[in-house]
Amino acid sequence: MSDWFARSMTAFFRFFADAFFASRYGHRAVVLETVAGVPGMVAGMWVHLKS
Numbered sequence: 001m002s003d004w005f006a007r008s009m010t011a012f013f014r015f016f017a018d019a020f021f022a023s024r025y026g027h028r029a030v031v032l033e034t035v036a037g038v039p040g041m042v043a044g045m046w047v048h049l050k051s
Helices: 002-020 025-050
Strands: none
Touching (some): 002 025
16 A cells, blocks of 8 residues: 555656656756655654654
């Protein structure tokens, strides 16, 4: 279930990034990389706070 949720949210944000930054590929890449980095950051903070 969590993998499905993560993939659907990524697809959702990618759709809007594609639509909004269609002519500026660099901006689109920054938005997608930011979204892709969120799950790892959340997991890292969760481990940090747990310890």
